[in-house]
Every structure is written in structure tokens, then in C-alpha cells.
Amino acid sequence: MGSYLVRRLFLILPTLFGASLIVFSFVKAIPGDFISVMLGTQRALLTEEQAEALYRMYGLDKPFILQYLGWLKSVLQGSMGYSFRSGQPVLKEIIARLPITLQLTIMATLLGIVVGLMCGAYAAVKREQFSDFLVRLVGLVGLSLPKFWLGILLILILSVCFKWIPPMGKVVNFTENPIANLAQLGFPALTLGLGLAAEVMRISRSALLEVLGQDFILTARSKGLAEHVVLLRHALRNALIPVITFVGMQVGYLLGGAVVVEAVFSLPGIGRLLVNAVYQRDYPLVQGCVLFTTFMFVMTNLVVDIIYAIVDPRIRYD
């Protein structure tokens, strides 16, 4: 396990390098650049000298490969450069948005796992009964609802019926005011978590149904174990692998930012940062965000692999 971990950790470096190079090339390939997006059609009012001065100021006068190497150098020196738009260090911009993204990911994932597993187990036990159909139907609806629509609907209901909406545009830290913080993030987490719960419910239900049909469950039941013990200790643990795989992937995506929900609830997360950076061709910021999300994705995968081994001792990494 130890050597496996070391090997995996070493693999992170080439992964990050590859991802950054690919994204840098792609973003550069999109027509338009920071100066023309910033100035819009007024870019055409600049003289040659003015334009050159601006491109030089942002280092955009250099050839593609030199720009990339310059960026790489700044990363190796522990900095990620400065955002074109805000003039602030890229690292600072990312760190400022990290708490929101992390908290949203954790809350949505917990909600998804708890609700999803409970409903999945319930539906599996009540297989082909009315309540199974009902849970599956609700799950299907939850899965089909577009998140932006659900988010807007939630805000509309809150504002019209309760004359209240979560605080917008300004983040309240959990340590400063836990209640206001949970009020701010609860509804976006709910919006994200419901879809996740629906998916977890479907996966856990089918995995449980498969496990419940196996011989060792029959053995457990024949030993006279209570049904909840059979379900929780024997069946659920064995049905968790596909759920973990799925949740792991989702956590990776969520850490990359939930753009739509962030926009609807006006939360400054990583997702909006990256999308705005792409729109504005803020190359250092795009690179920084991509490096960060790739790193988070790789780490999540690694953690998922470790959890596999813990949940199912038959899985070994030698």
C-alpha cells in the first residue's frame, strides 16, 4: 500500500503538467485575447504603439511557448502569477474562494450520501412495492430537475412566501456567524445535494438488490440475524463500492466548482472564478484554476482508492 501511494503521488506531477499544457493550448486557441475582451470594440481605437504597449504590459507579446514556460517558471517558484483582471495573485484569488467550494462540496455530498443511501436501502428492502415505486419516482424527478431551475425556484419560493432569501453576493464565514453561514449555503447545498441523492439512491438500490440476492446474505439470515443487521452490516458494506466510485467522481466535479448553482445563489466559488477567467481570457487565472481543480480531482481519486481498500479488505494495492 505504501509504495502504491508513493507511486500514485509521483504520478500527480506529470498529470498536472499535461493538464496545464493542454488547457493552455486550448485557451490560447480560442479566438480573442484579454486585451480585446477588456476593451471590446474600442480595441480598434488604439494605435499600433498603444496596442503593443498593452500586450507587452501583460506579457502577451511573447510567443506561445515562452508564455507557457514563463508561467511554468512562476509555478515552480511557488507563485502562480497575477490575475490580469484584478491584479491580485492567482493563488490568493483561489484561496479566497476555496472555503465556499469546500463547504458546498462537503454539505452537498453529505446530504447526497445520507439521503441517497437511506432512500436506496429503503427502496431495495421494499422492492417492487408501492413505496419502492414512490421513492424511485421521486429520485427520477430529482435527477431530471435542472439545477439552475431548481435553484431559481427555491429563491423565488423563499422570496415570495417567506420574504427572505439567503444573503447574496457577500460570503459570511462559518467561524464568524455559523447560522448566517448555514443559511447562505444550505439552499445551494440542497440544490446540489438533491440531484446527488437521487443518483446515490438509484445506484445503492440496484447494488443492494444484487448483494441481497447472494448466498452470504442467505447465510446471515439463516443464522437468525435481525434484518436490519443483515442490511447494515453485511449487505450495505458490500454494496458501497459503486456508490463510492460515483460519489468520488462527483466530489471531484464539485471541487472544480458548481458554476450554475454558484451563479444563481451568487456564491463566489471556484467554478465562477474559472468560467469568468475563460470568458475574459485571463490566462494566468485560467491556468491556476485548472491546476487546482486537476489536483483536487487526482487527490479525490486517490482517496477513493484508499477507501475501497478500507471498505473491502479483498482489494489490495501491491
Place this chain on the structure above:
Amino acid sequence: MFLENTMKGLRGGGATHRKTRAVCSNLRLKGGGIMRWLVALISLSALVLVAIGGEVPEYGGKLILARTQDVVGLDPHTATAHASHRVFELVYNRLVGLDKDLLPIPELAQSWVISEDGKEYTFYLRQNVKFHNGANFTSADVKASIERILDEKTGSPVRSYFVEIQEIITPDPHIVVFKLKRPLASMLIYFSLPNASIISKDLVNADLNKPENVIGTGPFKLIEWVPDQYMRLKKNEAYFEEGKPYLDEIEIRIIPEESSIVAALRTGEVHFALIENPVTAITIRGIPGVQLSAIPSLRYHLVFINTSRGPLNDVRVRQAISLAIDRQTLIDVAAMGEGVVCGPIPPSNPYWAVPVTELFGYKRDVEQAKLLLKEAGYPNGFKVKLMAPIGEPATAIAEAQFIKAQLREIGIEVEVEPVEFGVYIDRWLKADLDMCMGVNAGAPDPDFYLYRYFHSTGPLQFVIGYWNNPRLDLLLDQGRQEVDLAKRRAIYAEAQKILAQEVPFIWLFSGYEYFAYVDSVKGFVPLSTGSIEYMKNVWLDP
């Protein structure tokens, strides 16, 4: 008549500004009698207002303003985004301001004199104005600011408006003289642009995109900016306008989704909002406790035509396209009825705009359009591409789809190309297009937007395929230099008629600038430029 007289008094040409100057100096120098009467009159009207239940401004309070876009750059001389301009209007001042009718009024300049030949502008500056860092404002700051704009290294797009300046002289700390190479009737208006904000001379070499270097003389000081979240501005206690601003603080919050802004207005979470999408505006109109101020915008929606590409190089084809589009129905269908049909100068600029009924192509005539296409050699129409930027403005795609449907009736097959804004700009700058949708920022003076597109030496000529017209060239040159207002108006009226006839653009409509606010917000004056500079007049009714 009254309007015309007011305009004559203040707008445009140099001769008229000499009158303004005379009025200003009367008040200032021989002040005694007139000033006493004025003060008495103002006090009396204040008393009357209180007596009849009028409202007296309250000091204090924090106003929360919501909008979808954060600033794109904080350098007042280079950032062109409207979102950035709204901040400049609060933090900086210009030499010249605009009143609610977009007429030039004193701002940092208390008064001005324009020489007989229109080539020398002398500004008498306010005394006792301080920058947010405590430094005194003098003519050296004005000189440094305009020189920074003129310096090519700054990369300022407004440099092109000031290139006629030959020399800037500061004979006194409170007098600045601009000597021009040739007369430029629109010069005063250029000094009122947010991009002509006056910065401290000590900061000309600083990175003005950094929030700590945002130091102006304006009514509010920038004290904190968290990108994509909020910006906090505190009252400038030393602001030069007596008694203003009323608010202690403004917090600008970024809420990217307009429907969420509506919800926040409904609950009172925000006091004030800048709205872009007409659909949102319509929603707001029905909400009790929320006011919507919709003022006809100077911005106008249009179709750019690349006249260097066939068949669009034939004027008959362009006329046919213009005749085939029913602009009022386009407003009703694509913009929910939120707009006014416009010609080359939008009706929100009433002094200069020629009514569309007097312009060619504003009455839909499909038969005539077909006839013109046939004469041009395209009896069966042709195929053409129409690029449309997604979301800029919100109605761009809907407008393009509508035009596609209307042009099909005369046999022209339009392919709508929806593109992301950055791609749109890139292609626009290369004139890589047949036709494309767009919104142009208008300006209080016609020279500003007509010369750069339609004069054969205009810097934006390339985008319409270098279309030009000798008669129009002559008119635009005359319009630049003519100081007599009535003559200038006649010049631009003829220019508009030529443009509508020749169709290098298809002018569609101008929408509204929307400002939504809860009932407790008082005193706001909307401007058709979308400016929020009158935030200094706003107060909160507790």
C-alpha cells in the same frame, strides 16, 4: 422652443459656452445681489417643500447596490466596460459633468471659456478640492491625467478623442488651458467621459488597476474590493459639493443571475439594482415596494454590415434589407416591447435625432425590397451569415432570429451564428463577418459616434468594409468644427438622412437604461448614459 434655448445655452458649440461662462462668472464675481436672491429663493422653496410634506434628505445609511457584472479593470483611462465606468463615476470626477439632459455642467472645472476660433479651451478649476489621500487638486493633476491618456504607453482607447490637443498650459494652480490643433466642437463632451477621469499627478506611473491606487476626488472612496463578491465605498467627507453625498456607504454586490437580484429586491436584501435584461425589468414592474426607472438609452441596437463583401456591397441590396425589417415588431418580439425605433442618432438624444419617419427604410415594404433585389441582380435572393454575440445584449440572438425570419420573405437566407463574446470581438476586430448584431454606446454629441465609423479616416471604418461617401465626409468635417449650434444641427440632420439611405448599418432601436430600487431610496437621477453619478444625491428614507 424652450428646449432649443436651453440647448443653445449649454450644449455643443463654443459660442454658446461663452454664454455659460458669462453666467457662471456673473454668479461668482458680481455674486452679491444675485447670490443673495438665489439663496433666499432656495431656502424658501425648501420651506415650502417641508410645509407641503415634501421630503428633506436624511444623512447616513448604507445602500446595497446589486448588479450582474463585476468591474473589468479599474484603470479609469483604459477600462471600457460599463461595469467599470459605474465605479469611476462614484470615485473620480471629470472636468465637466452632465446634467439630467446630458448637458455639460461644471464639475472639477467651475467654469470655462472657449476662444473665438474654437481652438483654445480655458478651464477655471474649483478650489479646495482634495483627493481621497488628502492631496490638493490643482491644474497639474488635470495636465498629468490628460497627458497620461495621450501617452501611447497607457493604451487608452479615449486617446483618439484628445489627439487634437496640441498643448496643455497651467498658468495658475487653478487654471488649465488646452490648445487644439483645430477646432473640435465636441471637446467638452469628451472631457465628461468616465474615461477622462482626473487622477492625482502622483499616480500617473502607478498601476491604477490595483484597488489601493484608486484615489480620486469623487463623492465616494473605494475601501475594499473582493472580486466577484462585493466592493465597498465610503462617503468622502471632504467632497467639494456642499452637503453631499448623503449616504455613509455604498456596497456593490455582484449577483450574476438577474432573477436572484429580483428576489433580493423583493425581500429588501438589496436597495438598488442595475438591470440589463428587459424581461427582468418587466418582472420588476409588478413588484410592490420596488420602483423601476426606465430611461431611454443612448445605446442603440444595430446590424453591422461589411460592405466590402458581395452582394452587400450593392447599396440596393442593403436598402432592400433595411426595407424588409419591421423594427417595431422586432422590438415587440425580441425585446418584449422595451425600446424605441431609432435612426443613426437615437431619440434619447432629441436635439440631434431626426425622426425616423423622415428617414429612408423605416416603413416596411416587402415589394419594394424585392424589386431592389431584382434590380441588383438577385431576384432569387442569396445566402448571408449574421453573427450574434450570446448575451451581449441579452436580446441579441432573439433579434437575429427575427431578422432571419423577416429577410426570408424577400428571399435572403440568413444563417445566424451565435458566438461567445470574446470570439465575437475577435471576429469584429478583423471584420470577419457578413453582418453582425451589436449594441453601440452612444454619446451626447453626434461627432463621437458618427465620425469614427463613417468618415473615410475614421478609426472604425474597417468594420463596415471601408464604406464612405464624399458628401458625408464633408458634413462630418464641418460638424466637427462648426460652432453655430443651429448650423451644426442641420449638418447632422443631412448626415443622418444620407446614412439611412446608404445603409452601412441597419439601426434598429434603442432600449432603456434600467435602475430598480426599493421605495426607501430617494433622490436618484437616472441618465440615459446609464451613469450612476447622481448616487451622490441619493438618500435612504428610514
